[in-house]
Amino acid sequence: MKLELRGITKRFGSLVANDKINLVVNSGEIHALLGENGAGKSTLMNVLYGLYAAEEGDIALDGVVHKFKGPGDAMAAGIGMVHQHFMLIPVFTVAENVVLGHEPTGILDTLDIETARTRVREISERFGFEIDPDALVEDLPVGAQQRVEIIKALARDAKVLVLDEPTAVLTPQETDELMGIMKGLATAGTSIVFITHKLREVQAVADRITVVRLGAVVGEAKPTDSAETLAAMMVGRAVDLSVNKKAPKRGETGLAVSGLTVIGDRNNKVVDDVSFEVRAGEVLAIAGVQGNGQTELAEALVGLRIPSSGSIHLGKLDITHSTVREVIDAGVGYIPEDRSKDGLVGDFTIAENVMINRSYDPPFAKGLNIDFVNREHIADKLIHDYDVRTPSQVTLAKNLSGGNQQKVVVARELSRELSLLIASQPTRGVDVGSIEFIHERIVATRDAGKPVVIVSTELDEVTALADRIAVMYRGRIVGIVDSTTSRETLGRMMAGATL
Amino acid sequence: MSTVVTPGLFSLVDVSVSKKTPYLMAGFAVFVLVAFGFVGKTDTVAFQWSKEDDLIHLPDFIVASNVVGLVLGTALVAIALLSFVLAQRKRVTPLWLTLIFGLLAVVALLAWLAAGNTLPFAFIFGNAVVLAVPLALGAMGGIMSERVGVVNIAIEGQLLTGAFLAAVVGSLTDNLYFGLIVAMIGAALLSMVLAVFSIQYLVDQIIVGVVLNVLVLGITNFLYAQWLSSDGQNSNFPGTFPIIPIPGLSAIPIIGPALFEARITTYLAYLIIPTLWFILFKTRLGLRARAVGEHPLAADTVGINVARTRFWWVTIGGLVAGLGGAALTIGAVGAFGRNMSGGQGFIALAVVILGRWHPFSAAAAALLFGFSIVLRIWANQVSPGIPTDFITIVPYVVTLIAVVGFVGRVRAPAATGKPYIKG
Numbered sequence: 001m002k003l004e005l006r007g008i009t010k011r012f013g014s015l016v017a018n019d020k021i022n023l024v025v026n027s028g029e030i031h032a033l034l035g036e037n038g039a040g041k042s043t044l045m046n047v048l049y050g051l052y053a054a055e056e057g058d059i060a061l062d063g064v065v066h067k068f069k070g071p072g073d074a075m076a077a078g079i080g081m082v083h084q085h086f087m088l089i090p091v092f093t094v095a096e097n098v099v100l101g102h103e104p105t106g107i108l109d110t111l112d113i114e115t116a117r118t119r120v121r122e123i124s125e126r127f128g129f130e131i132d133p134d135a136l137v138e139d140l141p142v143g144a145q146q147r148v149e150i151i152k153a154l155a156r157d158a159k160v161l162v163l164d165e166p167t168a169v170l171t172p173q174e175t176d177e178l179m180g181i182m183k184g185l186a187t188a189g190t191s192i193v194f195i196t197h198k199l200r201e202v203q204a205v206a207d208r209i210t211v212v213r214l215g216a217v218v219g220e221a222k223p224t225d226s227a228e229t230l231a232a233m234m235v236g237r238a239v240d241l242s243v244n245k246k247a248p249k250r251g252e253t254g255l256a257v258s259g260l261t262v263i264g265d266r267n268n269k270v271v272d273d274v275s276f277e278v279r280a281g282e283v284l285a286i287a288g289v290q291g292n293g294q295t296e297l298a299e300a301l302v303g304l305r306i307p308s309s310g311s312i313h314l315g316k317l318d319i320t321h322s323t324v325r326e327v328i329d330a331g332v333g334y335i336p337e338d339r340s341k342d343g344l345v346g347d348f349t350i351a352e353n354v355m356i357n358r359s360y361d362p363p364f365a366k367g368l369n370i371d372f373v374n375r376e377h378i379a380d381k382l383i384h385d386y387d388v389r390t391p392s393q394v395t396l397a398k399n400l401s402g403g404n405q406q407k408v409v410v411a412r413e414l415s416r417e418l419s420l421l422i423a424s425q426p427t428r429g430v431d432v433g434s435i436e437f438i439h440e441r442i443v444a445t446r447d448a449g450k451p452v453v454i455v456s457t458e459l460d461e462v463t464a465l466a467d468r469i470a471v472m473y474r475g476r477i478v479g480i481v482d483s484t485t486s487r488e489t490l491g492r493m494m495a496g497a498t499l
Numbered sequence: 500m501s502t503v504v505t506p507g508l509f510s511l512v513d514v515s516v517s518k519k520t521p522y523l524m525a526g527f528a529v530f531v532l533v534a535f536g537f538v539g540k541t542d543t544v545a546f547q548w549s550k551e552d553d554l555i556h557l558p559d560f561i562v563a564s565n566v567v568g569l570v571l572g573t574a575l576v577a578i579a580l581l582s583f584v585l586a587q588r589k590r591v592t593p594l595w596l597t598l599i600f601g602l603l604a605v606v607a608l609l610a611w612l613a614a615g616n617t618l619p620f621a622f623i624f625g626n627a628v629v630l631a632v633p634l635a636l637g638a639m640g641g642i643m644s645e646r647v648g649v650v651n652i653a654i655e656g657q658l659l660t661g662a663f664l665a666a667v668v669g670s671l672t673d674n675l676y677f678g679l680i681v682a683m684i685g686a687a688l689l690s691m692v693l694a695v696f697s698i699q700y701l702v703d704q705i706i707v708g709v710v711l712n713v714l715v716l717g718i719t720n721f722l723y724a725q726w727l728s729s730d731g732q733n734s735n736f737p738g739t740f741p742i743i744p745i746p747g748l749s750a751i752p753i754i755g756p757a758l759f760e761a762r763i764t765t766y767l768a769y770l771i772i773p774t775l776w777f778i779l780f781k782t783r784l785g786l787r788a789r790a791v792g793e794h795p796l797a798a799d800t801v802g803i804n805v806a807r808t809r810f811w812w813v814t815i816g817g818l819v820a821g822l823g824g825a826a827l828t829i830g831a832v833g834a835f836g837r838n839m840s841g842g843q844g845f846i847a848l849a850v851v852i853l854g855r856w857h858p859f860s861a862a863a864a865a866l867l868f869g870f871s872i873v874l875r876i877w878a879n880q881v882s883p884g885i886p887t888d889f890i891t892i893v894p895y896v897v898t899l900i901a902v903v904g905f906v907g908r909v910r911a912p913a914a915t916g917k918p919y920i921k922g
Contacts, residue, residue: 051800072802087797089790090913100790101801109782152801 001062001078001159001191002027003048008057010040010047017043018054019216025160030182030192032206032223034199036234037429038402040215041195042084045162048193049081050074061160072101080153081162086145088152090138095120097137098152123151127181142291143174150181161185162193167201169290172459172491179205197234199227200460235432243464245443251280252315254451255301255420260310262293262300270296272475274310278420278451283442285454285466285483289494293475294455295337298424301453302334303327314420328357331419335409335426337455339402343409346398350390351379353397354412378415386411387437403434410438414445421445424455439465459487520592524579524600531604532572535611539565542615548753550621555752564614571607575600605874612890616881623873625757629831631862631869632768633658633840636823637847638854638861639768639775643816644690645856646779647809648792648914652708653693655844656715657686657817661824663719666835667727669737675829678737679764683821689715690817694810701918716838723837731834739833740764764822764830771819776858788812792912795919805919823847856912 003025010018017040025031035041046052048059050068058065061077068074071081088097095116104115120133129147137145146166153161163182167175182205186192196202202209202223209221211233218233231239255278264270270293278284286294299305301312303324311320314330322330336342344353355364355375363374379393388407390400397405406427413421423442427435442465446452456462462469463483470480471493478493544567546560578600582592609618637654644651661682669678689711697704727735740762749759779785788808790798795805827843828835846868854861878890 049800070802070804071800075802081800083800087794087800089793089797091793091910092786092790096786100786100798101803103783103786105783109784111781111783111786 003079003160003191003193004058004060004063005044005048006058006060008044008047008054008059010043010052010054016215018047020057021212021215021217023210023217025191025193027191028186028189029207030186030194030205032194032196032202032209033212034196034202034209034221034230034234035212036197036431038431039212039234041212042164043215044212045081045164045193045195048074048162049079075101075156075158078157078159079162080156080158080160082146082149082153082164082166084164084166084168086149088137088145088148091136093134093136094131094140094148094151095133097148098133098155102156119155120151123154127154127184142169142289143171143177146170146178147181154185158190160191160193162195164195165197166194167196167198168457171289171494172487173495174289175201198460199230199234202230203227231432239432240436243439243443245465246447248279248282248446248467249449250282251449253277254280254315255453256311256313257301258311258313260297260300260312261308262296262305263308264296269475271300271307274472274475274477276470276477276480278453280451281446281449282467283446283452283454283465284480285456285462285469286472287456287459287462287466287469287490287494288472290457292472294457294472295424296475297472298334298337298422298453298455301422302332331417333413333416333418333421335406335413335421335423337424337428339405339409340398344397344405346396348397349394350383350388350397350400350408351375351393353408354379354382354415357412358416382408382411382415385415386441401431403430406430406438407434410441414441418445418450421450421452422455423452425457426454427456427458427461459490462490463487518583518586520597521579521582521586524575524582524592524597527600527604528572528575528579531568531575531607535568535607536565536572537569539568539611540614541565544610544613544615545617546610547617547619548621550756555750555755557752559617564610567610568607571603571610574603575607578603609874612878613881619877620753621756623870623877624753625760626873626876627866627870628757628761628765629869630872631865632765632830633823633826633843634847634850634868635772635862635865636768636826637820637844638850638865639771639858640686640690640816640818640820640823641847641851642775642779642854642856642858642861643819644693644813645851645915646792646912647788647812648795648912648917648919649694649697649809649813650704650708650916651690651693651813651816652705652848653689653711653844654820654847655840655842656708656712657689657820658824658827658840658844658847659712659715659719659838660689661686661821662827662839663722663824663835664821665825665830666735666737666828666833669829670734675737675740678829679822679825682825683818686821686824687814687817690820691810691814693817694813697918698806698809698813701920704916704918712844719835719839720837723835727835735834737829737833739829739831762826762830764826767822768826771822772858772862775819779858789912792914795914795917799919809919820844820847852911855910 005021005023008018008021009016021044033041043052047054050071050073059068060066066077095113098120099116104112106112117133120131124131129151131144131147131151137148140148146169166178170178179201182192182194194206206223209223211218211221211230213234213236221230221233258275260271260274261269262271272293274297276284286297288294296305300307303319303322303326307320311318313319314332317330319327319330340346345356348356358364362371363378364371376393383390383393386407388404388411390404397408400408426438426442430438442452442454454462454465466483468480469483469485469490471478471490473494473496478496478498541563543561544564548557548560549555578596582596585592637658640657641651641654664685665678665682668681669675672678693707693711696702696707742760742762745759749755779789787798787803791803791805791808799805824840827839850861850864850868853864875887875890879887
């Protein structure tokens with residue numbers, strides 16, 4: 001089915017998320033929609049899927065203009081969507097999730113679950129998915145959940161399939177498998193819209209590429225174009241994709257973790273007997289697919305989770321059972337993975353946010369009072385030094401863009417004497433310009449002789465920053481390897497293979 | 500940005516199962532054995548299984564109180580030991596075992612209280628069912644609303660509305676069935692207010708619920724004082740539905756008279772509870788409703804109308820709770836009294852949670868609370884010497900033990916209490 005978007009404009013208040021976007025996807029084509037976070041890709045697709053109503057523009061399928069009042073209309077017209085955050089109900093089975101909304105029924109409105117199972121099995125076999133229709137979705141690994149989403153779309157005879165950042169939660173091998181699936185679907189005649197910001201994937205799988213920036217189409221590109229060309233189109237200027245760093249000058253052991261175990265909310269070992277050391281002046285990256293215990297490990301290191309056994313030593317200091325404030329006072333800087341939830345108070349100003357972890361000490365406090373004069377100076381200096389693009393220091397944090405929010409967090413954490421830096425997903429949802437900046441700062445911290453721990457699910461970021469890489473899988477460290485290790489090996493480790 | 504949690508992937512903690520349940524059980528068992536057995540009363544107890552007019556009349560079972568204490572105490576010790584063995588083998592004590600334990604402990608207590616007297620099982624059980632009906636129906640209304648993601652604090656108000664309208668309309672029209680229908684519609688309208696405010700206007704569900712409760716209490720109190728108390732003969736004297744024994748079933752000893760010699764309100768509850776279970780877990784309608792309560796955005800993306808689903812389930816839930824309110828007046832005592840529901844709507848909320856949002860478990864939990872109310876009434880009559888407060892807490896202690904057995908496994912529908920805002 002040929003999909004045409006003609007002059008789609010979508011506004012949120014004064015913000016123009018999509019500005020007269022035109023897009024043509026031919027039948028059986030894999031069309032990549034390339035753009036940075038916040039470029040308006042997801043908004044456009046939500047318009048296509050009937051979740052948002054566009055102010056202007058038409059959606060045409062095979063030349064016929066459609067008006068979608070809701071996702072139901074879009075699905076009926078043959079549009080399927082695999083959302084970035086899966087739209088699955090965790091406590092339902094695969095079969096229940098797949099048929100939800102168009103359930104086969106028997107007498108008295110009863111669910112015909114046998115027909116549902118058969119439908120799942122048919123599609124699974126056709127594309128080699130190996131999905132048990134009776135498994136509960138919450139028990140499935142993320143990659144399998146994504147296949148359930150694809151089955152869900154195919155079970156409704158989707159002719160146009162939209163995949164929104166589908167590789168964010170996958171290992172490199174799973175990503176390759178997904179690309180195989182996409183090619184198979186396209187060959188079978190399905191039109192695919194592939195939303196991503198990852199150049200490598202675009203080059204590997206796309207037939208055609210449309211690049212969007214700041215809500216508008218910048219132009220079309222070919223998959224044979226170089227990564228530099230694509231990046232420049234996406235960002236709007238030439239981008240240096242590599243991180244320049246010298247060989248590490250390793251010092252003494254800065255952080256020593258031994259036999260650390262953390263029990264999760266469901267009585268499972270989310271961190272399972274983890275041991276590693278980080279020397280002063282080196283970056284250890286914790287790699288792994290999202291949800292394998294990295295978040296919990298980072299939280300345990302800074303005192304947000306209480307380990308059930310094992311020890312954490314910061315130099316000579318035992319911080320295993322220290323409170324968060326003791327850990328902060330010991331000089332541990334922490335960039336949390338979810339800046340809007342854990343990193344910032346959205347309704348506080350930038351100035352208030354930069355003092356929030358040292359509110360009780362000079363230079364921010366004077367006795368029991370806030371030292372407003374000093375705070376103003378410091379906030380202005382940090383905004384300048386860290387290139388935070390903001391009208392003023394009294395702007396609320398929630399009104400900044402993702403990249404600038406992250407710079408505020410980085411400024412707060414790096415602007416004091418540190419003994420260790422822990423950065424969880426430091427550049428998630430951040431524009432390329434800010435990524436470069438934040439990476440430079442992290443490397444500078446390392447070069448200043450501090451131990452640095454990076455937690456990242458982006459393999460590119462891991463290999464760019466790390467001196468050594470620890471791969472986590474199901475709460476355990478599968479192995480700690482050199483940063484020159486190949487992507488393929490790392491990918492296998494991320495899927496649990498030991499060396 | 501939410502973290503994707505994949506709990507199934509991690510190895511489970513290899514720690515022994517908590518032994519708090521066995522220890523608690525052992526404590527109770529020893530207490531029963533000593534207090535009601537070894538140092539128990541030697542007077543006899545007559546276990547009265549049947550009422551005078553039952554079709555099959557079982558003779559009373561007469562036994563010394565301390566013998567009952569010894570026998571049941573020994574059985575309790577055995578169950579506690581079994582629980583220890585299970586914990587040793589890293590298995591959790593099953594719920595049914597805990598329930599049997601609680602039941603036996605309560606019987607031993609009753610036998611001790613009734614020493615030198617009769618223990619009217621038929622009376623206690625029969626009344627427990629009657630008292631459980633409004634709770635169970637209120638809980639079904641609560642389940643319907645929470646399963647689609649709306650917290651229903653207003654069950655209390657719905658019960659009170661139902662009780663009031665059933666009595667007044669039943670009196671004025673001299674037709675109890677008419678009163679019943681108006682009661683249900685009235686409570687459903689109240690539910691609609693909750694639905695509109697929480698779904699359309701996104702007002703905090705708890706606040707709307709509390710306001711509705713206070714509103715209904717105020718209105719009914721006012722009308723009672725100004726109108727019903729002076730004009731009771733005309734407007735507050737509806738009488739009750741007749742008791743209809745079901746041929747055959749009501750002849751079953753002990754449970755027959757308790758369950759199958761009842762009023763239409765009770766029979767409607769018997770019908771509604773399994774029907775709700777069937778709809779929730781076996782039909783398309785139920786699947787969609789649960790999807791809305793678990794992940795409304797996911798439901799929306801497959802074309803389910805979240806607002807409409809929530810609206811109708813909450814409203815129909817009010818209809819059911821209104822029936823529960825009618826059961827308080829024209830299904831039991833035959834007149835409306837000031838603050839008739841007296842907090843039973845809140846107990847119904849506890850029933851919803853204890854019953855884990857499941858109709859059958861909630862019905863069992865309602866029965867437990869019904870039982871506790873009768874027990875209080877009866878214990879007051881037979882043993883004036885014992886502080887009634889002590890007797891009153893026993894069923895709740897049993898409940899607590901039952902809840903301890905559940906800890907960590909109770910999970911509410913994920914979207915309960917969260918308004919769904921469309922982009």
